Amino acid sequence: MKVSEKIQQAAAAGTPFFSFEYFPPKTEQGLVNLYDRIERMARLGPLFVAVTWGAGGATAQRTLELCGVCQSVFGIETVMHLTCTNMDQAMVDEALESAKNAGIRNILALRGDPPRGAEYWTACDGGFTYAADLVRYIREKYQDYFCIGVAGYPEGHIESKDADQDFKYFVEKVAAGADFVFSQLVYDASLFIKWEKRCRDSGIQVPIVPGVLPIQSYQSFRRLVHLTKAQVPEDLKTRLEDVKANDQAVKDLGVEHAVNMVRELQSAGISGVHLTTLNLESTVQRVLNALEMSNATPLTVGSSLNLAQQTLRSVTAPLSAAADQGPPGGASDSGSTLAAKRVWDDFPNGRWGDARSPAFGSLDAYGAMLKFDPHGSSNTWGNPLCNADVSKLFSQYVSGEIPSLPWSDEPLLAETQRIRDELLRINQLGYWTLASQPALDSVPSSDPTHGWGPRGGYIYQKAFVECFVPAQLFPAFLSRLQSASPRITYYASNAQGDFITNAYSSQSDEENATAVTAVTWGVFPGRAVVQPTLIDKMNFLAWRTEAFQTWREWAAMFSPESKEYEFLTTTAEECWLVNVVDNEFKNAHAIWDMFK
Incomplete structure (x- = not known):
């Protein structure tokens, strides 16, 4: 089913909804453990999930595999990201055909981040210059088969020097054939509310879903703000600096802020949010429980094999033993496997964390390894x-x-x-x-x-x-x-x-x-x-x-x-x-x- 239709159905019923975003883990063991995690998080009741795409197709195979499992094994409607960065037309065609063969009907069409070290973004030979070009191409070639989403920027695109012109480009991108919009992450709900009204006043009628990333750690938040230039409310900045050395206090503040922001959005009539998880589980679940949006009761500790592991056992058998282990020395409150794995959520630490964690490399997943461009500075x-x-x-x-x-x-x-x-x-x-x-x-x-x-x-x-x-x-x-x-x-x-x-x-x-x-x-x-x-x-x-x-x-x-x-x-x-x-x-x- 198209996610635009699912969103419209939820809105018509007056039902608040949420969705999750994941990235393909860097290791096979991390991927197996992410399947385990997605199966648990699926019980929370997301309307759909999305999976990111590495620049130049760097994670293409793993993205397609992950999308296919979410769609067919877990039965969750799945959105596959697809970027233009270092992707020529043949690569885009291959990705779209693979998505279609896997039963994926929802695509988030993105230009992608500029190559790190470049002064500006340029298309590769035979590629697409803007996300709007990619939207038009998909719509022309596949007609109405794919439900196409695009990105929106409530604070303006980071590379834009003219906010009004930037918004005009966004309107044109939607008009090129988009069915829904995911917004860039925001930490100030009022910015999104004001921007969403401007979108509606400009004639945009497709669903617009705000992007929310609960603060998981001080370092990941600091890095994200550095990369996106997102505006952070002064009160949040001050409180975060006061507790930055206390990981649990940072997470508690992140949950509190995310909950308050979603409530403010809901009060303004915006009923859905797209939650970037960084492949972490506990903070997202705490936010949903506080909002009473979760369809599931809090997870109980257990060590039995879940549906995902059983279904995928044939393809992951060589990795199962390693994947079922928690971090060595990390079972803080219980000797069980699930409690041990939760330490991955308590102390995510980028690529120097446990390589079996689904979040291994999370600090790199949204910008650290962007690809270079031959025309870069x-x-x-x-x-x-x-x-x-x-x-x-x-x-x-x-x-x-x-x-x-x-x-x-x-x-x-x-x-x-x-x-x-x-x-x-x-x-x-x-x-x-x-x-x-x-x-x-x-x-x-x-x-x-x-x-x-x-x-x-x-x-x-x-x-x-x-x-x-x-x-x-x-x-x-x-x-x-x-x-x-x-x-x-x-x-x-x-x-x-x-x-x-x-x-x-x-x-x-x-x-x-x-x-x-x-x-x-x-x-x-x-x-x-x-x-x-x-x-x-x-x-x-x-x-x-x-x-x-x-x-x-x-x-x-x-x-x-x-x-x-x-x-x-x-x-x-x-x-x-x-x-x-x-x-x-x-x-x-x-x-x-x-x-x-």
Whole structure:
């Protein structure tokens, strides 16, 4: 059924409704566990669900698979996102045919985000310039088969310098053949209410659903606002800053704000909301329970296999054992599997979380790995021709002279100040750092820089550094790492897939390397030890593909005949990605001896 019809039926009946948005997880285990989670969340009664699409079809297969399961296995009407970014007509045709074959009738047609590092968005050869072009193409080729949605921007598009012209473009996009509208995320209900009225006054009659993302963590909220430039009410800003070191208090505030915002929307006659979940469950359910919109009672803890796992067992059997496990050391309030998995919701931590979590990589899912465009600007990162140029660029980033790198679109976090001098030194030596953290020994959980979790606890961290190592430095560097084992745990891989590690749970584990290293953990009153930040082979390799692909995307900003292109592609082929953990967290400086 078309979601536009479902929305209109709910509106005619005066029934408040909600929908969920998911993204394809980065790992197979994460996908299996997301099926488990969607089956539970389906009992809450969403009118439909939506699944995001990676730029350039980066998640195409997994998006289609996830949409197909939601539609056919769980019986939930599903909207598939489809973006123009780096998608030519043939790729769009393939995606639409695959969607049709899977029984998907609802498409959210998007232009997509501009490639990271680009001054402006441009279409690839044979592609579409605007979302309106994609809407017209789908409507012309498939007539009325697909129900087509588009995005709306209550605060104006982030790239627009003329708000009135931007709104005119939006009206034209709807007129091109759209059946419904999802709005960009808003944190001020009055902005949406005012914009929705303007839409109606301009003759737009299709359903318009506001996008709502309850605040899940301070870091993810900070990143989202940085990327979208969404306006945040001053009261919310102040209250969030006051509790930012207390993860539970942040979530409580996020639930309170989302509930109040939905109530304000409902009072204005807007009965439905589209909830971006980031593949997390507990906060969304708390919001729906508070609003009395959920069709299900609060989940009870249990360990039996659910419908999703039973239905999908044939295709996920090799992964089932790993998928059924919760995070090691993470069962805070119950020994059951479901309670253990809820720690993924309590402490989501981006790609350095548990790779089995459905939310693994959630901080990256909405903007961190946007694809480059051949016409993008090189103003920020210059024109690298040798290793010294790259070392200078990374050093400028660490020192705060430039705001981003091809691998990171935000400045360094505050906690990195503690190790900034060492990071600057090793980048100048030619070790190009991508991620790091200092060692911590019993820091109060209320600490404004390093704290997290409930008050009254203590935080511990092992120092780690992830970096690219040029080919000429790698042999000696690897030798130092090996000589420091087992105190030093490392993973190393290159673009060809060669993989080296000393992270084994036992001698018999050398082939599989299944050891998991907790590099951040917390001890809190009334809870078991919580380990939200894990490094293992699975999450290292999940990131490796993107890390090396970014070299190639950076190179694609230059002409294939240029010296810059030759240097960057050669570097991508020759350098190594290395993750180094110092297991002696009481000695904060030992890890730096590895970098010479």
